[in-house]
Amino acid sequence: MSKVKTVMQKNSQLIIPLIALLAIVLFNVIRCVVIGNFSFFEIRLTENTNILSGNVINILKDASELAILAMGMTLVTSASRGQDISVGASAAIAGSVFVKILLANPANWGVIIIAILASCVVAMICGAFNGILVSIFKIQPMIATLILYTVGRSIAYWINGGATPTIAKDHPVLYLGGFFPGNPIPTPIFIVIICAIIFVLVLKFTNLGLYTQAVGINEKAAHLNGINPIKMKLLTFIILGVCVALAGVIRVSRLALINHETILLGVEMDAILAVAIGGNSLGGGKFKLSGSIIGAYVIEALTNTLYAMKVASTDVKAYKAIVIILIVVMGSPVVKKHTSRLWSKLFKKKEIPATAGASSSKGGM
Amino acid sequence: MSKNNTVSGRKGREPITDTKLLLTITICVFFAMYVLAMLIWGGGFLKPQQFINLFNDNAYLIILSCGLTIVMISGGIDISVGGVTALVTMCCVVFLNSSGGSILGSLCIALGIGLAFGLVQGLLVAYLDVQPFIVTLAGMFFARGMTTIVNKVPATVTMEAFKALKDMRIEISWLGAQSKGGWIPARIELGAVIALVVVLAVFVILRWTRLGRNIYAVGGNNQSALMLGINVKRTKFYAHLFCGLLAGIAGYTFLLHIGAANPAGDANMAEMKAIASSIIGGTLLTGGVGNIIGTLFGTLTLETIRNIVVTSGLKEPWWQSITYGAMLCFFILLQSVVLARRGKGGLALPKWLNFGKKKSDDESAT
Numbered sequence: 001m002s003k004v005k006t007v008m009q010k011n012s013q014l015i016i017p018l019i020a021l022l023a024i025v026l027f028n029v030i031r032c033v034v035i036g037n038f039s040f041f042e043i044r045l046t047e048n049t050n051i052l053s054g055n056v057i058n059i060l061k062d063a064s065e066l067a068i069l070a071m072g073m074t075l076v077t078s079a080s081r082g083q084d085i086s087v088g089a090s091a092a093i094a095g096s097v098f099v100k101i102l103l104a105n106p107a108n109w110g111v112i113i114i115a116i117l118a119s120c121v122v123a124m125i126c127g128a129f130n131g132i133l134v135s136i137f138k139i140q141p142m143i144a145t146l147i148l149y150t151v152g153r154s155i156a157y158w159i160n161g162g163a164t165p166t167i168a169k170d171h172p173v174l175y176l177g178g179f180f181p182g183n184p185i186p187t188p189i190f191i192v193i194i195c196a197i198i199f200v201l202v203l204k205f206t207n208l209g210l211y212t213q214a215v216g217i218n219e220k221a222a223h224l225n226g227i228n229p230i231k232m233k234l235l236t237f238i239i240l241g242v243c244v245a246l247a248g249v250i251r252v253s254r255l256a257l258i259n260h261e262t263i264l265l266g267v268e269m270d271a272i273l274a275v276a277i278g279g280n281s282l283g284g285g286k287f288k289l290s291g292s293i294i295g296a297y298v299i300e301a302l303t304n305t306l307y308a309m310k311v312a313s314t315d316v317k318a319y320k321a322i323v324i325i326l327i328v329v330m331g332s333p334v335v336k337k338h339t340s341r342l343w344s345k346l347f348k349k350k351e352i353p354a355t356a357g358a359s360s361s362k363g364g365m
Numbered sequence: 366m367s368k369n370n371t372v373s374g375r376k377g378r379e380p381i382t383d384t385k386l387l388l389t390i391t392i393c394v395f396f397a398m399y400v401l402a403m404l405i406w407g408g409g410f411l412k413p414q415q416f417i418n419l420f421n422d423n424a425y426l427i428i429l430s431c432g433l434t435i436v437m438i439s440g441g442i443d444i445s446v447g448g449v450t451a452l453v454t455m456c457c458v459v460f461l462n463s464s465g466g467s468i469l470g471s472l473c474i475a476l477g478i479g480l481a482f483g484l485v486q487g488l489l490v491a492y493l494d495v496q497p498f499i500v501t502l503a504g505m506f507f508a509r510g511m512t513t514i515v516n517k518v519p520a521t522v523t524m525e526a527f528k529a530l531k532d533m534r535i536e537i538s539w540l541g542a543q544s545k546g547g548w549i550p551a552r553i554e555l556g557a558v559i560a561l562v563v564v565l566a567v568f569v570i571l572r573w574t575r576l577g578r579n580i581y582a583v584g585g586n587n588q589s590a591l592m593l594g595i596n597v598k599r600t601k602f603y604a605h606l607f608c609g610l611l612a613g614i615a616g617y618t619f620l621l622h623i624g625a626a627n628p629a630g631d632a633n634m635a636e637m638k639a640i641a642s643s644i645i646g647g648t649l650l651t652g653g654v655g656n657i658i659g660t661l662f663g664t665l666t667l668e669t670i671r672n673i674v675v676t677s678g679l680k681e682p683w684w685q686s687i688t689y690g691a692m693l694c695f696f697i698l699l700q701s702v703v704l705a706r707r708g709k710g711g712l713a714l715p716k717w718l719n720f721g722k723k724k725s726d727d728e729s730a731t
């Protein structure tokens with residue numbers, strides 16, 4: 001019993017995103033019961049092409065870019081106490097470079113790997129530009145990244161020469177966004193899993209997580225303890241750059257074309273939202289990577305549910321906003337304090353309510 | 366050596382505050398740029414009408430920036446203003462084109478929508494302690510979604526009375542210019558007048574009222590403001606409420622200028638432009654520092670850059686935003702360097718880039 005309690009306390013940050021995800025699933029179950037049609041949860045195996053399809057698979061697949069970006073964004077938020085709003089524009093640049101190299105060379109895996117590396121380097125340069133502004137020039141992250149946000153898509157336009165180049169239908173790079181032959185599960189899901197494993201291993205076996213949190217909580221104290229805050233902030237922005245490149249590559253190979261105006265448009269807001277829904281403070285400091293990843297899937301599940309309810313794609317935002325407000329209000333410190341007090345009053349009558357309130361506010365700090 | 370200079374310099378006159386320094390820089394850069402444009406390109410820049418058009422075309426942006434400056438000084442941010450502007454224009458157009466449409470009613474709708482957004486966002490930010498970025502992000506999503514729900518396609522006002530109001534101009538004959546058709550007087554739109562009134566009102570509020578001073582205090586340091594007995598929550602709430610109201614006014618002003626609404630139009634990118642204007646005007650996102658006159662000049666500077674890019678013949682669309690970004694970068698870096706030179710932030714440049722300045726700082730620190 002006490003073991004369960006400690007696990008609960010350790011992961012208390014994850015309660016809100018998990019409840020949100022559960023609520024969306026429950027809502028869909030009720031909706032399906034009301035309609036009398038359970039096709040929303042169906043996973044089909046198409047016979048002649050041998051691939052999986054269905055809404056659940058779609059949610060897992062469509063959230064890939066967002067999940068990858070959310071992981072990088074979590075680190076940046078933690079260390080720099082601000083967010084990068086240029087990820088969409090940087091992804092447009094990285095994607096343009098990727099397509100440019102692909103189309104200029106014969107279609108084989110060597111070229112594809114070189115193109116991915118090149119787009120990674122370009123996105124890392126974008127990240128380093130933001131990082132230098134934030135760490136060395138001490139500009140607030142949102143303002144520093146506003147520059148690339150305004151310029152990025154124009155640079156992508158310039159790289160593409162104003163056109164929207166398309167990739168041939170039989171190009172092997174389309175496997176990255178779709179399916180490898182003979183494999184029924186979409187490739188982006190594997191890419192996300194690989195990314196998550198790398199992140200978890202790095203956070204587990206290096207001091208990256210500890211140092212970013214230390215810098216985010218108190219920069220001066222971190223500096224006095226021998227951590228170089230400038231280096232840490234720069235590093236987080238460069239890591240986000242790699243994530244941006246991967247997201248761009250996945251999106252390009254899924255659509256088989258690059259449109260600099262619309263590729264990953266507005267994804268920066270969704271990524272920041274994923275971080276916030278995951279229970280991480282946007283003011284920096286402590287973070288939980290798993291929360292952000294769950295947040296990304298919550299957002300995608302919500303969007304997909306709205307689409308399934310035949311809401312027009314332009315109207316989705318309005319409904320999304322209402323759900324976001326509900327989730328955020330549920331996770332706000334004031335509401336949390338009141339609910340925990342209410343909880344202890346209802347179920348644990350022996351415990352003194354005041355201490356419960358105090359401990360929860362301590363956790364909030 | 367340099368240390369001695371600064372010390373003796375500071376003794377001689379009153380120390381200039383950060384706000385004033387940033388404001389001076391912005392105003393100087395704006396006038397320098399405008400004079401430079403006059404000298405190089407002449408033509409349109411020499412006409413007074415071109416200068417007045419800066420106000421005519423960007424009245425809504427000036428009003429939005431004022432609202433954002435207030436929120437930013439209080440330590441928050443509001444990114445929903447562009448969406449609110451678009452929503453207000455769309456609702457007003459639909460209302461004016463309906464059978465029962467009236468100008469007074471549309472004005473009420475505009476102010477009501479703005480106030481409603483400000484009210485809800487203010488409540489959530491101030492009293493429920495939710496992060497302002499996320500709240501206003503949701504506000505932006507909601508406003509944009511609602512805009513398309515109200516009407517999916519671009520619409521133009523067809524009501525005659527509103528058209529007459531829209532075409533109303535204040536003519537100043539002595540400020541005109543000679544052209545082929547004869548003497549053309551300078552024309553000021555109604556929106557520009559509204560914008561100037563708003564700037565003046567916000568200036569007075571921030572400077573001489575208790576609420577204005579409280580906003581500065583809350584943005585500068587939350588804790589000490591609380592200990593001084595300032596109602597921090599209420600101040601934050603009022604800042605957001607005010608910003609929402611100004612967004613509503615801005616939406617109506619935008620409608621007065623354009624006379625049409627477009628769900629995918631200009632107004633959607635307005636929040637980032639407004640934030641950039643405030644930053645260039647010397648407002649810090651961390652709160653407590655800012656000035657409304659600086660914001661006004663920030664907007665004018667950004668739009669002058671746009672004018673110069675267009676006049677200088679760089680017609681390709683990418684040039685505009687690249688120059689825009691480059692100038693933004695320049696201003697932001699300038700501010701950072703200036704503030705660091707004054708010993709506020711302390712620039713963390715590598716050793717070989719420190720021109721003797723950092724050394725004296727280190728010595729004084731030890």
